[in-house]
Amino acid sequence: MAKQSSLIKLEGTIGDLSFYKNRNGNYIARRKGGVSRERLLNDPRYQRTRENMQEFSQAASAAKFLKNAFREIELRSNGGKLHNRLYSAVNKVLKTDPVSPRGERRFELGDIQMMRGFEFSESAVFGEILKKQFEVLEDESSVTVTIEEMAPSKYLISPKRSSHYRFSLIRAAVNFEEQTFHSEIQSSEFLPLKVTSAPAEVLTLPIPNQANENYFFALSLEFVEELNGQQYERRDISQNPAVIVAVV
Structure with a gap:
């Protein structure tokens, strides 16, 4: 240079x-330098590079698809760089595919249980916002999340000017082979933060058990501001945590 x-x-x-x-x-x-496109695509010495390119494309596509399936989460909790962080997590899963040759490994054939615990907002980790454990119960037909009775002011680290909160359970059903997805959501009512005790919350969603579908369940916590009896979304949703709690 x-x-x-x-x-x-x-x-x-x-x-x-x-x-x-x-x-x-x-x-x-x-x-100007670098390798020509023709050489990169045909030279045997760049076989490993071609394999890496193929898997990069596969991981990026799966991350984008999963992000779209969790659109409900993206609208409620997004600390930025969500696609990049999803890509990183998806790529790690893809590399655990035990059957496909290098360059053809697929996310859905890997250990998708590794997605459990994925945080949608890097600036709002769920366990740092909700200072109380919650229970996740999985069976053959459903996933249930239970948040025990608590004092919100004691167990919730809420952003400034927020007055109410609610929990939501979101299920993303994804068929990577056919490139289809659908989602379902169950939410609690908005509850005030400034109370001495809030009732337990129980959120349940069914497992459809359709062929070739994978199911990802995420729990989100949303803070809003009430003004004259109306709840308004906060501009900064990066402080609303959401985490994948079950993978089926």
Whole structure:
């Protein structure tokens, strides 16, 4: 890499040289390089690179698909970089596929139980917002989440200006083979934060048990602000935690 020392400052491309201004305000000249597309796609020495590219594409596609399936969560809890964080988690699962050859491994054939515990908002970890354990009960037909009776002001770390909260259980049913998904949600009522005791919450959703479908259940906690009897969503939803609690 070379620096330009002349009075003429160039930006753009001339032949195989690229001229640009870097972050420090210096003008830099760089020769074009890299491997040609044809060589990358056909040269045996780049077989591993092609395999990595295929699996990158597969993981990115599965992450996007799963994100769309959890659209209800994205609207309620999103601390930014959700796709990137989902991709990272999906890629780890994909690499556990025990049957497919390198380059053809698939997320749905891997250990999808690794998605349990995935936090949708990196700035609002569920266990740091709800300071009380909740119970997750799975059986052949349903998933049930129980949050015991509690004092909200003691066990909930709520954002400023929030007055009410509610829990939601969301199920994303995903068929990766046919590229279809559908979701269902059950929510509690909005409850005031400033009470000495709030009743236990029990949220249940069925498991459809359809062929080739995987089921991901997430628990979300949403804070809102009440004004003149109306509840309003907060602009900053990054403080609303959500976590995958069951994978079937």
